[in-house]
Amino acid sequence: MTSRNKRRRPVGDMFPGMADRIEKRPPKADAEPEALTLDEAIARSYAILDRVLAAFPVVATIGLFSGGNDSVVVNHLFRSRVDAIAHVNTGTGIPETTQHVRDVVAAWGLPLHELRPRHSYADLVMGRVLSTRGKNIGRQVWKGFPGPAGHSVMYRRLKDEPLQRLRGQIIGRHGRTRNVVYLGGMRWAETDRRFRNAEEVDREGALIWVSPIVHWTDAHMREYRTRHRCNLPHEHAEHQLCWPDALPLNEVTVHLHMSGECLCGAFAKPGELDEIEFFYPHATKPLRELQQEAQDAGLTACKWGQRPPGQRKGRRPAGRLCAKCDGIEGQNDLLAEWRESGLITSGQYDTFTRTDEQRAA
Structure with missing residues (x-):
């Protein structure tokens, strides 16, 4: 068993009401992890936000809702304690996820800030976005489909900039005398990267990033879903x-095991576009068309999800809202589940699991 799997596994067989903990101490944790029941983990989550609200002059608490499994839990947990929900519509994602967020937030009776980037993903890929600051003024911000090295540019332009703009709209020029809290769903148990970098509270000027379920284990998440999600044998209402x-x-998370709200492709796996296309061809159609445009324009990095030639494989920060962008494991296992359950045929499984070299042969 690897150290990573050992760290993330439950302490024992988990049943409702049992305690669980992360085995090793995360580098940015204040203390050694405690074994907590789900109710104790929830109480600690509320205490994290209470501590922030007591320490800083906060004018708005905003839940960040991507449509993914972890973000829906944190927003469900705090839906009575936030002022609004924010969803970044990157323009590259699966429309069903954005519609899911709209419908759920409306059902909760909360205001929704649906944010969009200033520049489109297509303009970034085609090199039509020019820098307006510093020594690089007038130069292309990026050109071609991004690999890992381009993820920070895509994250900053597609996700972080809209959120920073919302923060500015809320506080104006009041700076540190007024603060905005963004509640996110990062957890130490998600990935190695989150284990190393996530923390309960991360202050960035007048913006306070709070991860109130950072200490929750996978077992806590499973128990919370079992406790609150409808499992009755009947025809479920929309979004359950x-x-x-x-x-x-x-539904997107059921099919793809990710929210699909951003398909920049920087950390894409081989065959990922084919997988998405199987369920959501309308979402991949613009990406296929953009590939053709990039190829016609002679761009070197003209293929979505493929590391540009000469780009080194490195570990770069995935961004606060990109918990699943790097280090996703078990994709072939997921495809095998689809094959066994009849969602895909054996031929489709073989197509999805071929490497780029095998496809070209």
């Missing part, structure tokens, strides 16, 4: 909102 307080379910 079968009663007012039910935990919603995004």
